[in-house]
Amino acid sequence: MNCRSEVLEVTVEARQVEEAMLALLHTILLHRSTGKFHYKKEGTYSIGTVGTLDIDCDFIDFTFVRVSSEELDRMIRKAVSEFKEALSNSGSDGIGQISLEFYQKKKSRWPFSDECIPWEVWSIKVNVVNLANEQERQICREKVGEKLGEKVINVVEVINRHEYLPKMPTQSEVDNVFDTSLKDVQPYLYKITYQITDCLGTSVSTTMRRLIKDTLAL
């Protein structure tokens, strides 16, 4: 099966990186999370309720909606702050990419471990700029807000094409499709990775690392 891949690109100021990433990642996860499944005896299941929460950004004129789950928020924030730190420490010209990958686990026979097959990858390219004065920052606030709005519309457009989604799993398979570790919501299995590009435009070390990881994972 082909993995759907979408790329979003944003240009922000350093202090806006965190909120911009959170806004986009949470918007995607909002659409890719369901309520907790409760399986019943007959093989049917009922689904819990997903609450939503409006979040105002401090450094951007923007409000986004996220799933009302503190656990999920914590995990996303952790990943985003790692990305932000890597971006600021990189010494590169401030270009990085954070990826949100939804995958399915496929059980393999021994001795092979489970395969992770991505079915949707969202890549957010970030371009960090430095602004000289307060007026520019104010303009940036509004502009980035508008841009994020456009990105949200893009995300919604893609999602509403209703292309491939993993089949709803049976109780035994649910952990292959959904992340059932959270207590209030159930997003599809996802992982967040990032890479910081150096001046050459490639990141050799992370690519190598990934190659080795993938090889070992097999």
Add this chain to the structure above:
Amino acid sequence: MDSELSPQDKKDLDKFIKFFALKTVQVIVQARLGEKICTRSSSSPTGSDWFNLGIKDIPEVTHEAKKALAGQLPGIGRSMCVEISLKTSEGDSMELETWCLEMNEKCDKDIKVSYTVYNRLSVLLKSLLAITRVTPAYKLSRKQGHDYVILYRIYFGEVQLSGLGEGFQTVRVGVVGTPIGTVTLSCAYRTNLAFMSNRQFERSAPIMGIIVDHFVDPPCSSQRPANMGQPCNYRAPDEEDGGQFAGVQDSQEVCNTSFSTSPPSQCVCTLSPSPSKLSKPLPLDSLQLPLAPGLVTHTLYASRLSYQPPALAAAAELCHPVVNPNQVLHTGKEGGVVLVPAQPPQGADTHLTVEHAPNTPGSSGEDDGLSQSGEGRRDDRRSVSPSDPVESLNAFTRKVGAFVNKPNTQMTIASLDLPFAAFAPRGLDTEENDPMVHPPESPPCLSPLQGSLHSEGSEGSGPQDDFVMVDFRPAFSKDDLLPMDLGTFYREFQNPPQLASLSLHISSQSMADDLDSLPEKLAVYEKNIDEFDAFVDMLQ
């Protein structure tokens, strides 16, 4: 077309579409209430949360939506539309956006109703949640309140986009195919806000009744059922709305009224402010929140004075306003130093003449606290019943006001009947103390220095004084950083010694001396003229 759809599926599908329409309206209206929405996730299904989403139902909105639908469902040629418009306090209104839930003929026969359609409708609602925060009307709705409010109108039938002006943009939220057609949800929003830029969106005084609910505890809580509110009160009368909707088709008569969605206070579930807030047409001045530290004291003091006993007010009539308004304002700006309490009748009069701050004790919570505390503090002065200014002066001076550190009062010119006479040039003042008498300090709720109100000896200690002196603590001045705080600085330099050259006898004397010494000086300069020339050459 429906032949392949089982009756159960058809029934389910109709139900899904109906509730989807109702939830769509809820999401849109709640997104324009002007507040952040928060609902909780629940792992155990309650069975009442349609589409597995925590979307609250505001009963009024549901009622209006049902009225608009009138038992029908959105179908081909029958769209359900939610129109969001803005109405200014002057009565001007403008459509901002129109959300359309439409159905077209494109059917997806193979889709499973109870499962796929339901889930896709759920995703579509999530998309709606996200998109409603992105369109321009969201930011406007978050700022609604005094200058304008956001209204909504639900209608059923043909979509009307003419009110959105030229160049309106459309954003499609999403589509869901069903066996009986494809459900489409989209939004058309105005981009030309030219009308708004010409109008005042600056914080000018609103013309309609002011809702000062910033500081008042809301009578409603989240448990307050929305139908307790009065949604119809707040919006414009029907006649206006009718005029506005002239030309809209018949279905509009089902709901020919617009409902305000301005936020009541912190309640998400209610749609309109409570009637109590609306029935208080407060004077415009009550909105003039203090902008400068000094003004805080000044305004507060005025409010406090509103509780003065009537006797004072009567006495005030005897006096004529002597004070120069400029003078009052000047002191107000600099820290609310007011001589008034020293001479209550004039003081009251001063405030009566100059005061433009509101005499509205109930206008804000802060004022309430203020006036009450002011009352308490002024108890000791209440007993003053001045009929004669001087007598009252003397009577006053024997009292000790609250927040007095020491009964260390300052002497002023006893026969003073001129407020702020202390600021008049004093050639006669032999005392080194500043003749400032201060009212009791501002109540803690507004002065950040409440801790310091009781501290520190009063500056300018002097000999036997007739007046009560309370430490002057201008708001926001720090007293722990520098040995000299703003108040001290102000006091010290309030009355600087006269410049030597300006004092008459000395100056005239020096002038005479200067003139006399002039010829001698000239002689000396002429003698040294060569030196001066050489110096000038050197410089060139």
